[in-house]
Amino acid sequence: QVQLVESGGGLVQAGGSLRLSCQASGRTFSSLVMGWFRQSPGKEREFVAAINWSGGRMSFADSVKGRFTISRDNAKNTVYLQMNSLKSEDTAVYYCAGSTVPFNTVLVTRRSRYDYWGQGTQVTVSS
Secondary structure, three states: OEEEEEEOOEEEEOOOOEEEEEEEEEOOHHHOEEEEEEEOOOOOOEEEEEEOOOOOOEEEOOOOOOOEEEEEEOOOOEEEEEEOOOOHHHOEEEEEEEEOOOOOOOHHHOHHHOOEEOOOEEEEEEO
């Protein structure tokens, strides 16, 4: 089993930045594909970004390309989501997720691909 705990959410003005962190414990973190998803009220949970075990392969939703970056530190069992140029439409609960399935640029966007989920952290962007 893997436990995932997100942190770093909060209230920020449009155009600002936030960095989310996701700390993992349990199974060997470095073997997992890690992803970030988000969910706004009344909407389905959507893919944001993902990274393979080494950090050499990444995937981003079109809505965040050029603004968000994803990285990981396997020594610290942590994955990060750096969010820049935030917009009001980025307001959501952000979830960290881990997958035991090898990285695939297309399939990594699917929620069903992930085995482990965190409890989420709220990000609110004020306009």
